Amino acid sequence: MSGQTVGANCVRPNTIQNERKLIFSAKDIHKHYGATHALKGAGIDIREGEIIGLVGENGAGKSTLLKIIIGAEEPSSGSLTMHGKLYSPRNPMDANRAGVGMVFQEQSLIVSLTVGQNLFFGHEREFSKFRVINWKKLYKEAASALADVGAGGINPRKKVSDLNFATRQMIEIAKVINVTKGASGEKCLILLDEPTSVLSEHETRNLFEQMKKIAAKGHAVVFVSHRLDEVLEITDRVYVYKDGEGVGDLLTPEATESKLYEMMVGRTASGEYYQVNRQREAQEEIMLEVKDLGLSGVFKHVSFQLRRGEILGVCGVVGSGKEELCEVICGDEKPTSGEMYIKGKKVVFSSPAHGLREKVIMIPKERLAQGIIRTLSIEDNIAISSLKILSRNKFVTVKSVRKQALEWISRLRIKTRGPRELLMRLSGGNQQKVVFSRALASKCDILVLNHPTRGVDVGAKEEIYTLIRGMVTEGKAVILLGDTLDECIGMSSRVIVMKDGLVTGEFAAPPDGKPGQVDVVSLMM
Amino acid sequence: MAREARASMSITEEFAAKIRKDNQKDKIIRFAPIIVLAVMSLVFSAINGRNFASVSNFTTILNQLAIPLLVALGLTFVIMIGSIDLSINGTVGMSAAFLGVLVMNSRNGMDLGLAGVLLAVLASVAVGMLIGLIHVHLKIPSFMVSFAFMFICRGLGLLSYQGRPPRILDPVLTEIPRMSFLGMPAITWVALSVLLLCIFIQEYTAFGRYIYAVGTDETILHSVGVSVKRVKVMVFTLAGFCFGIAGVLGGIRLGQGDVTVVGTGLMFPAQAAVVVGGTALSGGKGGVINTVVGVFIMTVLFNGLVIMRVNPYIRTGVEGLIILAAVTLTVARGAKVISK
Numbered sequence: 001m002s003g004q005t006v007g008a009n010c011v012r013p014n015t016i017q018n019e020r021k022l023i024f025s026a027k028d029i030h031k032h033y034g035a036t037h038a039l040k041g042a043g044i045d046i047r048e049g050e051i052i053g054l055v056g057e058n059g060a061g062k063s064t065l066l067k068i069i070i071g072a073e074e075p076s077s078g079s080l081t082m083h084g085k086l087y088s089p090r091n092p093m094d095a096n097r098a099g100v101g102m103v104f105q106e107q108s109l110i111v112s113l114t115v116g117q118n119l120f121f122g123h124e125r126e127f128s129k130f131r132v133i134n135w136k137k138l139y140k141e142a143a144s145a146l147a148d149v150g151a152g153g154i155n156p157r158k159k160v161s162d163l164n165f166a167t168r169q170m171i172e173i174a175k176v177i178n179v180t181k182g183a184s185g186e187k188c189l190i191l192l193d194e195p196t197s198v199l200s201e202h203e204t205r206n207l208f209e210q211m212k213k214i215a216a217k218g219h220a221v222v223f224v225s226h227r228l229d230e231v232l233e234i235t236d237r238v239y240v241y242k243d244g245e246g247v248g249d250l251l252t253p254e255a256t257e258s259k260l261y262e263m264m265v266g267r268t269a270s271g272e273y274y275q276v277n278r279q280r281e282a283q284e285e286i287m288l289e290v291k292d293l294g295l296s297g298v299f300k301h302v303s304f305q306l307r308r309g310e311i312l313g314v315c316g317v318v319g320s321g322k323e324e325l326c327e328v329i330c331g332d333e334k335p336t337s338g339e340m341y342i343k344g345k346k347v348v349f350s351s352p353a354h355g356l357r358e359k360v361i362m363i364p365k366e367r368l369a370q371g372i373i374r375t376l377s378i379e380d381n382i383a384i385s386s387l388k389i390l391s392r393n394k395f396v397t398v399k400s401v402r403k404q405a406l407e408w409i410s411r412l413r414i415k416t417r418g419p420r421e422l423l424m425r426l427s428g429g430n431q432q433k434v435v436f437s438r439a440l441a442s443k444c445d446i447l448v449l450n451h452p453t454r455g456v457d458v459g460a461k462e463e464i465y466t467l468i469r470g471m472v473t474e475g476k477a478v479i480l481l482g483d484t485l486d487e488c489i490g491m492s493s494r495v496i497v498m499k500d501g502l503v504t505g506e507f508a509a510p511p512d513g514k515p516g517q518v519d520v521v522s523l524m525m
Numbered sequence: 526m527a528r529e530a531r532a533s534m535s536i537t538e539e540f541a542a543k544i545r546k547d548n549q550k551d552k553i554i555r556f557a558p559i560i561v562l563a564v565m566s567l568v569f570s571a572i573n574g575r576n577f578a579s580v581s582n583f584t585t586i587l588n589q590l591a592i593p594l595l596v597a598l599g600l601t602f603v604i605m606i607g608s609i610d611l612s613i614n615g616t617v618g619m620s621a622a623f624l625g626v627l628v629m630n631s632r633n634g635m636d637l638g639l640a641g642v643l644l645a646v647l648a649s650v651a652v653g654m655l656i657g658l659i660h661v662h663l664k665i666p667s668f669m670v671s672f673a674f675m676f677i678c679r680g681l682g683l684l685s686y687q688g689r690p691p692r693i694l695d696p697v698l699t700e701i702p703r704m705s706f707l708g709m710p711a712i713t714w715v716a717l718s719v720l721l722l723c724i725f726i727q728e729y730t731a732f733g734r735y736i737y738a739v740g741t742d743e744t745i746l747h748s749v750g751v752s753v754k755r756v757k758v759m760v761f762t763l764a765g766f767c768f769g770i771a772g773v774l775g776g777i778r779l780g781q782g783d784v785t786v787v788g789t790g791l792m793f794p795a796q797a798a799v800v801v802g803g804t805a806l807s808g809g810k811g812g813v814i815n816t817v818v819g820v821f822i823m824t825v826l827f828n829g830l831v832i833m834r835v836n837p838y839i840r841t842g843v844e845g846l847i848i849l850a851a852v853t854l855t856v857a858r859g860a861k862v863i864s865k
Contacts, residue, residue, distance in 0.1 A: 072748075091747070091748065091750070092748040092749075093748060093749060093750040108742075108744075108745055108748065109745075110737060110738045110741045110742065110745055110809075111741060111809075112737045112740070112741055112809045112810055113734060113737055113738070117734055121734065121738065121745070121749055122746075122749030122750060122751050123749075124730075124731035124734060125731065128730075128731065131730055131731070132729050132730065133729050133730060133731065135729070161548060161551065162548065164541065164544070165541075165544070198537075198540075199537075200537055200538075200541075296539045296540075296543060297536060297539040297540035297541075297542070297543045298536070298540075299536070300535075300536060300539075500536065501536040502536070
C-alpha cells in the first residue's frame with residue numbers, strides 16, 4: 001500500500017492578492033443531507049477580478065458549495081458575506097440581486113424560446129408598455145448584451161433549440177452577467193460549473209477569452225472543472241477540495257497538475273478495511289469480454305476481459321462514460337459499436353431482462369429509484385429477479401418465496417422483523433443487503449456493482465465488503481464502480497481508468513501492490 | 526496523448542452530431558402538419574373535384590371550423606403547459622344552457638340580453654379558474670380535476686333549465702347565425718377574433734413566454750421568481766374563457782341552450798386538432814398557429830370524408846387513429862421510462 005500523506009503540500013494564500021478588494025467570502029460552511037456530511041467547514045475568499053479554480057474529486061463538495069453560494073441550497077451552518085455584508089440568499093433570484101450568477105451544469109435555457117426571450121426571461125416588464133412587449137427594444141438590448149460578452153455574432157431572434165451547446169453556453173453567460181449587472185451596481189461573482197464539458201477545443205478558447213474580459217472588468221469568476229490543464233491555464237488561484245473540506249488554496253503559477261492531484265486524493269484506508277487478505281488471484285476462465293465497445297457520443301474503444309473470481313474496478317469522474325459502460329454491459333443501453341462475449345459466446349442484449357437470462361445483473365446506483373420497490377415486502381423484493389428459478393409449472397408459491405427470503409435474511413444478517421416487512425421500513429444498509437440478496441438469488445455470476453456502498457453507514461459498508469469478497473471467492477466475477485476512489489482501488493484486483501469516454505489506463509491491484517490514488521487520479525482528470 | 530485527444534474530440538463530435546440529428550427531426554416535425562394539410566387537400570380535390578375544391582365548400586369548412594377552433598385554442602395553452610383539460614364538454618354545454626336561461630327564452634321570464642351572454646361566458650371563466658386553483662393548490666392532476674368538472678358543469682347546466690332545454694327567443698341572438706360579413710359567417714368572425722387575441726397573448730405578453738417556459742421546465746421559473754402556480758391558474762382561466770365563448774356561440778347557432786347537444790363530441794376532436802397541429806402533449810412546444818393548422822386538418826378531413834359519403838361510424842374510428850398517430854410522432858423517443 002502506498003499511503004499518501006498530503007497535508008504537507010498545502011500552500012497558504014499569498015500576499016499580492018490580498019491587496020485587492022474582497023467580493024465574497026464563506027466561512028466554516030457545513031451542510032448535512034440526512035446522514036451525509038457533504039461540507040465540513042468549507043471556506044472560500046474571492047477578490048475582485050480574480051478567476052478562481054475549484055477542483056476536487058466527485059463528492060468532494062464543490063457542487064454543494066456552489067449551490068449554497070447561488071442560494072439553491074441552504075447551509076446547515078456557517079456564514080457568507082458579499083461585498084462585506086452578510087449574505088444569505090434564499091433562492092437563485094436573491095443571489096442574482098446581490099450580484100451572484102451561475103451557469104448551471106444542466107442548461108437552464110428554455111429551448112422553445114428565442115435567445116432574446118431567454119436573456120430577459122422574467123424581466124419582460126422592462127420592455128413592456130401596458131403589458132405589451134416591445135420586441136424591437138428587447139432584441140436591440142439583447143444584441144448589445146450579447147456583444148458585451150463577445151458573442152455579438154449570435155442572432156437574438158434565433159430559437160435556442162437551433163443553436164449548439166457552445167452558443168447556448170455563451171447565452172447563459174450573457175444572461176447571468178446581464179441579470180447580475182442589472183441587479184447591483186457593484187462587481188459581480190459568476191459561477192461556472194463544468195462549463196467546458198460540452199465544448200470543443202475552439203469553443204473552450206472562446207469561453208476563456210470571455211472569462212478574461214469579465215475578470216478584467218473587475219468581476220470575479222469561479223471555474224469548476226475536472227480538467228486540470230484548463231484550470232491551470234485560466235485561473236489565478238485554485239482551491240482544492242477533498243471529502244467536504246478545503247485542503248488549501250494556491251496561486252496558479254505555483255501549482256502543477258501533480259501537486260493538485262496529491263492534494264485532492266482522499267485518505268487511503270488500511271488494507272484490512274477492504275479485507276485485502278481475502279483477495280484471491282483471478283481464475284483462468286474468462287467470464288466477460290468486451291471488444292472495442294462504444295456508445296455513440298459517450299464512450300468508445302473500451303476493451304477488457306473479466307475473469308472468474310476477479311473484481312474489476314472502473315474509475316473515472318462523472319461524465320467519463322463509466323456509468324453508461326455499466327448500463328451497456330447489463331443490457332440497459334445498446335452499444336453502437338463493438339462486441340460483448342459471455343463465457344466465449346457473443347451476446348447482444350436487448351434489455352436488462354435479457355442480460356439477466358445471460359446471468360449478468362447490475363446493482364444500481366440509485367437504490368431507492370432503481371434498486372428496490374419500497375412498497376413491497378422483503379421477500380417480494382428478493383424474489384423479483386429469481387421468479388423463473390422459483391417457479392414450478394409457471395406458478396410461484398408463497399412458500400418458496402418466503403423460504404428464499406428467510407435464507408437470505410439469515411445469510412446476510414438483514415435486520416428485520418420478518419420477510420413480510422416492507423422495504424421502506426429498513427435502514428439504508430439493510431435495504432442494500434436486500435438488493436444484494438435479490439442479485440445473488442438470481443444466480444447471476446457476473447455482477448455490476450454501481451456504488452454499492454453509497455449512503456450506508458460504516459458498519460454496513462464493512463458487511464458489504466465481506467459480501468463482495470465472499471461472492472468472488474464463490475467464483476463470481478464483479479465489475480465495481482466504487483463510491484470513493486480508495487474503495488475502488490482497495491477492493492479491486494484490477495483497475496481501469498476512464499476519461500472523456502476513453503480508457504486512459506489500467507492498473508493491476510494485487511494485495512501487496514495497490515496503485516496509488518495519485519497515479520489513478522492523474523489519468524482521470 | 527495526441528491520439529487520445531483526437532479520439533476524445535470525436536466523442537464530442539459524435540455527441541454534437543446526435544444533437545444535430547435530433548434538431549433536424551424536430552424541424553421536420555415542425556413542418557409536418559402543414560404538409561399533411563396540403564397533401565390531404567390535394568388528395569380530396571383529386572378524388573372529389575369540384576365538390577371539395579370550391580368556394581362554397583371552403584365557406585362550409587370555415588363555418589364548421591368556428592367552434593372546434595375556439596375549443597382547441599383554449600386547450601392549446603393547457604397542453605402547452607403539459608396539463609390537460611377534460612372539462613370541455615361540460616363547460617361548453619353549461620355556457621350554452623346558462624345563455625339559454627338568461628336571455629329571452631321559452632322557459633322563464635329572463636331577458637338580460639348582452640349581459641346574459643357575458644354572464645354565461647363568465648361562468649365558464651370561473652370554472653376554468655377553479656379547475657386551475659384546485660389543480661395547483663390541492664396538487665390534484667389536472668385531468669382528474671377537469672374530468673370531475675365536466676360532470677359538475679353538465680349537472681349545473683341541466684339543473685338550470687330543469688331538464689327541458691330553453692329555446693332562445695332574443696331577437697338579436699336569433700338573427701346572428703344568419704348574419705355574415707365579407708362572405709364569412711358572423712360566428713366564424715368571433716372565433717377569428719378570439720384567435721387573434723390568443724396569438725397576441727402568446728406572442729406579445731410575458732405571460733405567453735411563461736406558458737412555454739412552464740411546459741419546458743418549471744424549475745427555471747422558480748429560479749427567476751415567476752410563480753408557476755399563477756401561470757397555470759391563468760392558463761386554465763383562459764381556457765375557460767375560450768370554452769365559454771364556444772358554448773355561447775354553440776347555443777346561439779342551435780337556437781337552444783341544450784347542454785347535451787352543444788356540449789357533445791367536442792373534446793376528442795379538439796385534443797386531436799391540438800396534437801395533430803404539432804403541440805406536444807409533454808408541453809413547451811407548438812402553439813396557437815399549430816392549432817389552427819390542426820383544426821384545419823381535422824375539419825378538412827371530416828368534410829372530405831362526408832363528401833365521399835364515408836360511414837360516420839368509420840369516421841369516429843379514424844379520429845382515434847389520427848390522434849394516436851400524431852402522438853406517436855410527437856412523443857419524445859429514447860426516454861427510458863414509459864410516461865404515465
